[in-house]
Structures are given as structure tokens and as C-alpha cells.
Amino acid sequence: xxxxxxxxxxxxxxxxxxxxxxxxxxxxxxxxxxxxxxxxxxxxxxxxxxxxxxxxxxxxxxxxxxxxxxxxxxxxxxxxxxxxxxxxxxxxxxxxxxxxxxxxxxxxxxxxxxxxxxxxxxxxxxxxxx
Numbered sequence: 001x002x003x004x005x006x007x008x009x010x011x012x013x014x015x016x017x018x019x020x021x022x023x024x025x026x027x028x029x030x031x032x033x034x035x036x037x038x039x040x041x042x043x044x045x046x047x048x049x050x051x052x053x054x055x056x057x058x059x060x061x062x063x064x065x066x067x068x069x070x071x072x073x074x075x076x077x078x079x080x081x082x083x084x085x086x087x088x089x090x091x092x093x094x095x096x097x098x099x100x101x102x103x104x105x106x107x108x109x110x111x112x113x114x115x116x117x118x119x120x121x122x123x124x125x126x127x128x129x130x
Contacts, residue, residue, distance in 0.1 A: 035076065042069045042077025050083055054091035057083070058115030089116045089124025097128055104130040 035043075042064055049055060049063060057078055064074035089111055096102060096110060104125055111121035 035080075036073075038069065038073045039076045039080075042073045043080045044077075045069070046077040046081035046083075050081060050088070054088045054095060055083075056088065056092070056111070056115030056117075056120070057085050062115070085116070085120050086123050089120040090127040091124075092116070093121075093124040093128035 045064060045067060046060055049060060055063065060078050060081075060083070061071075061074045064077055065071060069077065092111060092114060093107055096107060102110065107125050107128075107130065108118075108121045111124055112118060116124065
């Protein structure tokens with residue numbers, strides 16, 4: 001009896017996990033499907049920028065706004081682009097260190113100036129070797 005109950009609860013947990021994954025996937029598709037053309041373009045533009053350089057979340061929003069996207073479209077694009085902002089901070093720190101010298105504190109300040117949160121900046125600097 002105990003084995004049957006364990007098997008059943010294991011099956012129930014697996015089924016519940018599948019439902020949750022399917023629901024999350026369906027919600028993501030619904031969100032993308034209901035996006036305006038401008039929002040979809042903002043997502044693509046954000047992804048294009050991240051293919052060749054790193055940005056903070058705030059910096060990428062500003063860049064998309066500079067490109068002519070409305071604030072709401074830029075925010076949508078950045079939220080949907082799938083960026084890991086901690087990894088972006090690492091890449092940006094490495095980019096800075098490739099062409100100029102920084103103290104640890106100075107590099108953290110520079111990343112914060114670029115729009116990274118303090119925690120992201122510290123993480124980026126540490127991962128870059130400081």
C-alpha cells in the first residue's frame with residue numbers, strides 16, 4: 001500500500017510539473033502573440049545589440065528609445081530579450097579592461113554609471129578578475 005501511495009504521489013508530482021511547464025510555455029506564446037509589431041521589433045533590436053556588445057538593462061532601454069522606440073516598447077523589448085544582466089555586467093567589465101585600466105572601485109562606478117545595479121556591477125568586476 002505504501003509503495004502504491006508513493007508511486008501515485010510521484011506520478012502526481014510529475015504531472016503537475018508538466019502542467020506548469022506547459023502553462024508557462026503557453027503564457028509566453030500568448031504574450032508574444034499579442035505583442036504589437038513595434039514591440040516585436042524592439043525585442044529583435046535588443047537581441048541584435050546584445051549579439052555584438054553588452055548593455056545594462058537601463059542602458060539598453062535608453063538605446064532602444066534613442067532608436068525611436070517608445071518607452072513602453074523599449075521596456076517590452078528589453079524584458080523579452082532574455083538577457084542575463086549579471087552576465088552582461090561581466091562582459092562589459094571585460095570590455096573596459098581590454099582597452100583601459102581601472103581600479104576595482106573605479107570599474108564598479110563605471111558599470112553603475114552605465115546603468116548596472118550595484119550588485120550586478122560588483123559581480124561583473126569580480127568575474128572579470130578583480
